[in-house]
Amino acid sequence: MAEIAREAGVSAPTVSKVLNGRADVAPATRERVEDLLRTHGYRRRRGATQSAALLELVFHELESAWAMEVIRGVENVAREEGLSVVLSESSGRLSLGQSWVDGVLARRPIGVVLVLSSLDRAQQTQLTSRDIPFVVMDPAGDPGTDVPAVGATNWQGGLAATRHLLELGHRRIGVVAGPRRMMCSRARIDGYRAALEEAGLGFDPGLVRDGDFHHETGYTEGLDLLRVPDRPTAVFTGNDLQALGLYEAARELGLRIPEDLSVVGFDDLPLARWVGPPLTTVRQPLTEMAEVAARLVIDLARGNKPATPRVDLATSLVVRSSTAPPRTAGSGGAARGGGGLSRSGGGNPA
Amino acid sequence: MAEIAREAGVSAPTVSKVLNGRADVAPATRERVEDLLRTHGYRRRRGATQSAALLELVFHELESAWAMEVIRGVENVAREEGLSVVLSESSGRLSLGQSWVDGVLARRPIGVVLVLSSLDRAQQTQLTSRDIPFVVMDPAGDPGTDVPAVGATNWQGGLAATRHLLELGHRRIGVVAGPRRMMCSRARIDGYRAALEEAGLGFDPGLVRDGDFHHETGYTEGLDLLRVPDRPTAVFTGNDLQALGLYEAARELGLRIPEDLSVVGFDDLPLARWVGPPLTTVRQPLTEMAEVAARLVIDLARGNKPATPRVDLATSLVVRSSTAPPRTAGSGGAARGGGGLSRSGGGNPA
Incomplete structure (x- = not known):
């Protein structure tokens, strides 16, 4: 850290401020220090600073009943582990704004669960250099093979x-x-x-x-x-x-x-x-996926490497009442049950 | 504070630890200090300590689509104000456990929005003495006339x-x-x-x-x-x-x-x-109620007194397709529209 301060031409406390996402650093200084942190591959020593008992949960959008299932899963794990959940929304943008990352650095959570959101390389480096692990749940794109992710089949x-x-x-x-x-x-x-x-x-x-x-x-x-x-x-x-x-x-x-x-x-x-x-x-x-993602990030925070960078939980068909055999000319419909692939004709193969 | 320390027979830093919800104070000491804070009507000087840029949102239960509407309202305001939302659940109990209050004291949020949850008097005093305002949204019971609340008609x-x-x-x-x-x-x-x-x-x-x-x-x-x-x-x-x-x-x-x-x-x-x-x-x-509650708590944190301790937002009937005139003997149903109170008979007045 002293070396980075010397190269950047700033004091060690200034480097510390940048590491902690503090607002009272000039943007140009901040950028110079971040660049040096990146090129030196700086990583904060584990346990060097105390994490807050917080788990960050970031959504692409909070708009649906879908989000509620995910929140419940993360809350279940947080409650068991005595952590509180900080909720944010990336406001419909698929990549997160810089101000959010600064907030995370200042809050020093145990880790971050990102839902359908992605971090660019610079943001990933910022979190990694502060020893804040993150897991992507149900990634929208391909988060890269080195990013731990939880999805479904x-x-x-x-x-x-x-x-x-x-x-x-x-x-x-x-x-x-x-x-x-x-x-x-x-x-x-x-x-x-x-x-x-x-x-x-x-x-x-x-x-x-x-x-x-x-x-x-x-x-x-x-x-x-x-x-x-x-x-x-x-x-x-x-x-x-x-x-x-x-x-x-x-x-x-x-x-x-x-x-x-x-x-x-x-x-x-x-x-x-x-x-x-x-x-x-x-x-x-969804709730189970969120639980797995939360446990994974807590595991990473404890210094454990995941067995595999990506976990996909199984999906399963739930048959209720919105599906039935087609009513085709002649069949009059309702020839329900045990329909083999070749039996009931109907419709033109496209 | 020095006086409270003297009366409690502890050091000033110990009183400070209790004020900040730190875990490293013996339970008996904590209780003695809390009692003295209460009897002295201690209130932390506004601005004496820095609040974190956090807004606490506490639910009775997180189980339904209902909660999502509320979360969205609080998030809307938090985003505008550059705050993050900490979400917790009181796990189905209508009154919050002590460990939650300690967590809040340690996190030092701007304020707390409680949804359908209530605080007992001791908990209210704990938050008040630390200058952490709170607002109850849609209270389950009667939160008391001095507790700011947002409801609906x-x-x-x-x-x-x-x-x-x-x-x-x-x-x-x-x-x-x-x-x-x-x-x-x-x-x-x-x-x-x-x-x-x-x-x-x-x-x-x-x-x-x-x-x-x-x-x-x-x-x-x-x-x-x-x-x-x-x-x-x-x-x-x-x-x-x-x-x-x-x-x-x-x-x-x-x-x-x-x-x-x-x-x-x-x-x-x-x-x-x-x-x-x-x-x-x-x-x-619901979303508007949550927005009003969040704004109210931020307002209180800035030292403004609310014009009225309780605000009820208007409900309104939304007519869709699940209601129609009753099918009564003779009417055959469907005498829709403009039904006066005394017209279509049907059914026995109970």
Whole structure:
């Protein structure tokens, strides 16, 4: 630290202020010191300063019931460990502003759990040099192999959802997907595609719409998708909120669920059980994922290396009442149960 | 402070440790110092110590979509003011444990927003003596006239919901209420009762069931209520989650909403718009209430006295598709719109 102070031409207490995210350092000085910390690969000695009994939880956005499941998981672990949770929102930007990092440095938490947010390299270095570990939960992009991350088996979820619809006899299966730029969303569509291919069906881009994980796009994209000639008899949606938007589109068009349209969601939020009809969906264990992420960051703070940098928890299909065999010409519908892939015909393979 | 140290027979730094919630003070010493702080009416000089840029948000329980609306409001204000939010849960107990107060004293936040939680007198004194202001949002009980509180006009909400049903022509109107020990819940039932009396109808305790604000009791109590002979044609529920439980009970009994049963909720959570049919409900402006509570606590931290210790924000009825005129013998239903109180007969005034 003395060496960095000398090279930067400042006093040791000034370097200390920068390390602690204090506001009373000139921006140019701060930048010079940060650069030197980076080039020297400085890492604060473990235990050199006391961490506060805080765990930081940072969301991309706090807008949905989804966030609540994650908060609950982190709170569960924090309570057990006698820690308090500091909650922030990166306000819809996928990368965090600098002022947030300064706040973290000043608060000196045990560690940071980032949800769908990412840090750039400079920010990662800042946290690492202060010995503040971080874990990314359900990364939107590819956080890099050296960043500990907790996710879910999204590809398998898309596969299971689509196989379920194929087994019921559906052949024209649409998708109202989540945002394409998010990896979790892409993996779900790829799972859908893999199930179609497995069943010998082609992938029809005309049956795929992009949403943004909100109810509104489930409705607008759903309406659009259900108005195509020879509309799909089943739709797999990017998440449960989009599934509810699709419910509304179906109501508006006079289509009954599941008689006229089968719907599968993703996440299994509490509301999936409560809507009418109760939603068949792919369960993503959000609370458990958050617990694993929180435990991982606490483990890192104690100096333990994780066995593997990335953990994906299993998704599972939860069958409720929003899926049924398609009503095809001649079948009159309702030939439910035990539908093999090759049995009930119906629909044109796209 | 020197005087308190002398009376307690400890050093001034020990008194300081107690003031700052530090763990390294013997319990008996801590208690003696706290007693003296209380009897002397000690209050830390404003600005004597630096507060951290933290706002504490404490929930009775973090279990529902309800909590998300509140978190968002506090986050909105915190972001504007450059503060971070520390989130805790009092784990279902309505009064907070001592360890939480020690944590708050050590963290030295700007202030505390308590949601449905209450502090006992000793805890209130502890925060006050450290110059940490607090505000109670939507108090479960009566927090005392000297405690700043933010609520909603619950009584008016119950009145508006019931008047709406009366105007549609309903006469047998049931209630699946929230927990009776919570003041907000009692006020809603009293508003319901007042509307019945205004319409010249008696209050029938046989049509009122108690729930606990969760989906499950909306279902179980709803089933029970809908199975009575001469069942109600409309039900006012304690909150939106209970309304969804009632939806499920109605589906199970083969009752259509709104044709066979009208339902009114309370809160207007996002999901009220998304369910089928979209729920008529009393909007409680939770995010705005949380914003007002956060601003109030920041105001108190700046030394401003609030104009009034208690603020109640207005509730408002949001009419969607879960309410309609009752189908009465002879009417065949659907005599919708402009229903006066005395017109469509139907049902026995209880």
